[in-house]
Amino acid sequence: MGLKGHVLHGTHAAHSHDFVEVAVVLGGSGVHHTARGEQAVRAGHAFVLRPGSWHAYAGCRQLEVYNCCFGTELLRRDLAWLLEDPLAGRLFGTGPLPTTSDGIVPLWLPPATLDTCRQHMDTLQSATEATTPGSRLEQIGHLMLLLDVLARCAAPEMMTANPRQAHLAVVTVTRMLNAQLDRDWTLHAIAQEVCLDPSYLVRLCKVETGLSPVAYLARQRLERAAYLLLSTSKRVSDVGAAVGWADPNYFARRFRAHYGASPSAYRARFHAGGTADTG
Numbered sequence: 001m002g003l004k005g006h007v008l009h010g011t012h013a014a015h016s017h018d019f020v021e022v023a024v025v026l027g028g029s030g031v032h033h034t035a036r037g038e039q040a041v042r043a044g045h046a047f048v049l050r051p052g053s054w055h056a057y058a059g060c061r062q063l064e065v066y067n068c069c070f071g072t073e074l075l076r077r078d079l080a081w082l083l084e085d086p087l088a089g090r091l092f093g094t095g096p097l098p099t100t101s102d103g104i105v106p107l108w109l110p111p112a113t114l115d116t117c118r119q120h121m122d123t124l125q126s127a128t129e130a131t132t133p134g135s136r137l138e139q140i141g142h143l144m145l146l147l148d149v150l151a152r153c154a155a156p157e158m159m160t161a162n163p164r165q166a167h168l169a170v171v172t173v174t175r176m177l178n179a180q181l182d183r184d185w186t187l188h189a190i191a192q193e194v195c196l197d198p199s200y201l202v203r204l205c206k207v208e209t210g211l212s213p214v215a216y217l218a219r220q221r222l223e224r225a226a227y228l229l230l231s232t233s234k235r236v237s238d239v240g241a242a243v244g245w246a247d248p249n250y251f252a253r254r255f256r257a258h259y260g261a262s263p264s265a266y267r268a269r270f271h272a273g274g275t276a277d278t279g
Contacts, residue, residue: 001070001139003125008063014056016270018230020075020092021049022068022150024109024117030060034104035260044114046107046150048091052226052259053103054270066121068146072227076178078140083174088147089209090154103223107153120146169194169201170208177217181224182244187214221245222258229267236263 008030024046032041033056039045041063049055051072057063075082075092082088091105109117124142127135172194177185190213191198202212209216221243228239240251240263255263 001128003068003121003128005066008057008060008065010060012057014054016052016054018051018227019069019071023047024066026066026118027064028062030063031058033058044109046109048105050103050223052223068121087151091147091151105154107150109153113149113153117149120149167204167208169196170204173213178220181221182242185217222255225255229263230270
């Protein structure tokens, strides 16, 4: 887990990561570039970027950005329950929200919320610098408080009601697919695992995640592939096989359609983006 503040000037080239990045704009101005296009940003804009997504900044004038980064292992291990939470799931593409193909969730933080967010980030930074017993527990606690603030901005309509828990079948399916990305899944095989009619399971998954089971599997495979390309020296064909696409040509087509570049070009472009402590 890592936190760092930056004051950006001019242009900062496109980059990607093999970890989750939370970027909060605290001041200044600039233009944020992502796969979805360009957006002028100022204090109050924030973004949650899933592993494999890319972004860049241009025209920065004293653009103050605070980054909080944490590895996917932390999310899968210590914070796995967040993926099933109907509120926090909005941040990670596992809750009932419109699907974003670029892996980026944009947020707007009103002034009072931005101040609260800044306080949590400052406290979290102090906790990450501590080496006392229990500091890791403190870090995770403050990270959860930060994510809570962001999740409430991602889903303000859920603040007026008690959010329901995700359907157990969908929770089971998402856990199962994430644990076995390399398995040769079909919709029928997935539905059999939870004893549901395939068409009914598709409807349930779309309500909870915005995606069908097969589309959810494809997205998780692509994000895992991007992580492996950036964090390992595996051959491209081996990366494809590791996520369930043994045909290199098919893997390359799916990857290019999602990220706009071949696996090799993506690795060459973003490999210098660095890695984060997995917690």
